[in-house]
Amino acid sequence: MKLDFIHDINKDLGEAMDYRRVDRFMVFVHWASFAVLAAVTFLASVMRLADRYQSPLAWRVISGEEAMVVIAVGLVVTLIPTLLAGKMNNHYLWRFLVTVTLTTFAYLFVFVSGGSIEMHFTFFIMVALIAIYSDWRLGWFMLVLVTVHHLILNFIDPGWVFFYGRNDFAAVLHGALVLCAVIFTTIACESNRKSVRGLQEAEAHLDKLALKKDLEALLVALDMSALVSTTTAKGDITYVNDKFVEISKYSREELVGQNHRILKSGFHPPEFYKEMWDTIMAGKVWRGEIKNKTKDGSPYWVYSTMVPIMGKDGNPEKYISVRIPITDQKLAEEERVIKNQELERTNRLMVGRELAMTELKKRIKELEK
Numbered sequence: 001m002k003l004d005f006i007h008d009i010n011k012d013l014g015e016a017m018d019y020r021r022v023d024r025f026m027v028f029v030h031w032a033s034f035a036v037l038a039a040v041t042f043l044a045s046v047m048r049l050a051d052r053y054q055s056p057l058a059w060r061v062i063s064g065e066e067a068m069v070v071i072a073v074g075l076v077v078t079l080i081p082t083l084l085a086g087k088m089n090n091h092y093l094w095r096f097l098v099t100v101t102l103t104t105f106a107y108l109f110v111f112v113s114g115g116s117i118e119m120h121f122t123f124f125i126m127v128a129l130i131a132i133y134s135d136w137r138l139g140w141f142m143l144v145l146v147t148v149h150h151l152i153l154n155f156i157d158p159g160w161v162f163f164y165g166r167n168d169f170a171a172v173l174h175g176a177l178v179l180c181a182v183i184f185t186t187i188a189c190e191s192n193r194k195s196v197r198g199l200q201e202a203e204a205h206l207d208k209l210a211l212k213k214d215l216e217a218l219l220v221a222l223d224m225s226a227l228v229s230t231t232t233a234k235g236d237i238t239y240v241n242d243k244f245v246e247i248s249k250y251s252r253e254e255l256v257g258q259n260h261r262i263l264k265s266g267f268h269p270p271e272f273y274k275e276m277w278d279t280i281m282a283g284k285v286w287r288g289e290i291k292n293k294t295k296d297g298s299p300y301w302v303y304s305t306m307v308p309i310m311g312k313d314g315n316p317e318k319y320i321s322v323r324i325p326i327t328d329q330k331l332a333e334e335e336r337v338i339k340n341q342e343l344e345r346t347n348r349l350m351v352g353r354e355l356a357m358t359e360l361k362k363r364i365k366e367l368e369k
Contacts, residue, residue, distance in 0.1 A: 008092035009193075010135055016196050022132055023085050026098050029129060033105045034078040037112070041067050044112050060114030070108055077101040095130070099138045102126040103145045120174065127181045134196070136189040139182035147175050227302060227323040233316050235260045247302075247325060249295040265293040280308045280319060289326065301330040 010017065043049040044058040045067035062070075081094075081101055088094045106122040113119040123146060130138040222228060227244040231237050240248075240255050248255065248263060255262070268291065279286040286306045293299050302323035311317035 008090065009137075010133070011091075013134075013193065013196055013200070014091060016200055017134060019091060019133070020086065023094070025132075026129075027082050027085050030078045030081055030101065030105070033102075034074045037074045037105065037108055038071060040109065041070050041112050044114075050114070056113070056116050056118035058113055059116045062112060062114075067112075070112055074105065074108055077104045092135075095133050095135055095138055096141060098133075099130050099142050100145070102129060103142050106146075107149060123174075123178055124181050127178065127185055131185040131189055134189045134192045136186040139185045139189070143175070143178055143182045146178050150174055222322070225324070227321075227325070229255075229260075229321045229323075231260060231319045231321070233318060235319075238318070244323075247294070247300060248292070249298075254295075263292040265291045265299055267291040267299070276306070280306050281316060283308050283310055283314075283316060289330075290323075291330075299327075300325065301327045 010019075040057055041062070043055075044060075045062045045064060048061045049055050049058040050061045078101075081098055084094065084097070088097075103123075103126060106126045109119045109122045110116075123142075127139055127142055130142065223241050223243060225243070226241075227247055228239075228241040229237055229244055230239040236257060236259050237255050240252055245252050245255070250262075276286050276288065285308075286304075288304060289301060290304050291299055291301050303326050304321055304323045307320045307322075308316035309318045309320065
């Protein structure tokens with residue numbers, strides 16, 4: 001366990017611990033505490049419960065002024081978390097704020113009761129409550145607050161809260177009992193934090209495995225349907241997949257280390273390649289149809305997508321190319337063009353023949369006259 005009292009040790013665990021829901025629950029706890037405090041204050045002041053019979057709720061009768069102060073303070077410490085819930089960017093500060101307000105409620109209960117033993121259990125309740133945040137530092141902060149106000153009350157104005165006056169042993173015993181509770185909650189908080197973090201890491205590992213499996217399936221599909229290659233910034237081939245070897249009819253050993261010029265068919269003009277290189281050297285993706293040739297000189301067409309991988313200096317350090325074979329489509333397209341040309345030529349011949357026949361018939365009719 002790292003002793004860090006400055007940073008939010010649960011910053012990356014808030015969602016897993018459902019802090020938003022916990023915060024709403026804490027606001028409810030404040031209002032419930034205020035309602036109970038108001039009822040106990042009414043019994044201790046208006047009903048003068050301590051004068052009627054011995055009760056763990058009231059060892060003394062409090063004045064109307066004291067009752068008003070208690071209600072006012074209780075309302076303030078209830079409204080503060082109510083108004084700030086979900087609005088503080090630093091949740092660590094929010095947790096400390098809640099610790100202060102809950103400790104204040106515990107003190108108010110002790111004050112109203114005149115220091116009854118039963119009301120001191122509210123401190124242990126609050127220590128247990130803040131443990132729900134799994135932040136061990138909150139319990140120790142509460143211990144500091146409990147120790148400070150117990151020492152102040154015991155040595156400065158012991159009769160203000162505790163009707164029996166100064167009692168050094170009681171102050172030490174109270175601190176010791178709260179210390180035990182804080183130690184136990186610290187162990188529980190750390191255990192829960194480790195469990196949540198372990199679950200988070202397990203989920204992240206499973207996600208990575210699922211992603212890896214998906215990527216492997218994607219690569220298999222890509223390897224079966226497309227020509228994939230990587231080259232250096234100069235265009236020298238560093239990797240080719242099986243489909244590339246199959247289509248180009250070169251072996252992998254013959255391709256790796258060679259420049260992509262080995263596949264040029266001579267079909268495209270120099271301006272075509274210049275525009276392609278200018279695009280990818282500028283860090284942009286280039287797409288287009290390219291006619292290459294195989295090892296035996298046979299032409300083949302691909303629809304190519306070239307992606308530059310940029311280096312730290314802002315320049316391409318290598319390129320990844322994915323090429324989809326489109327030879328069949330291009331041959332079908334060329335065949336359609338040839339057929340259209342033949343059809344157009346036939347149509348012209350037919351039109352010419354009809355014109356010639358029309359002219360011939362016209363001349364025959366003129367001779368017959």
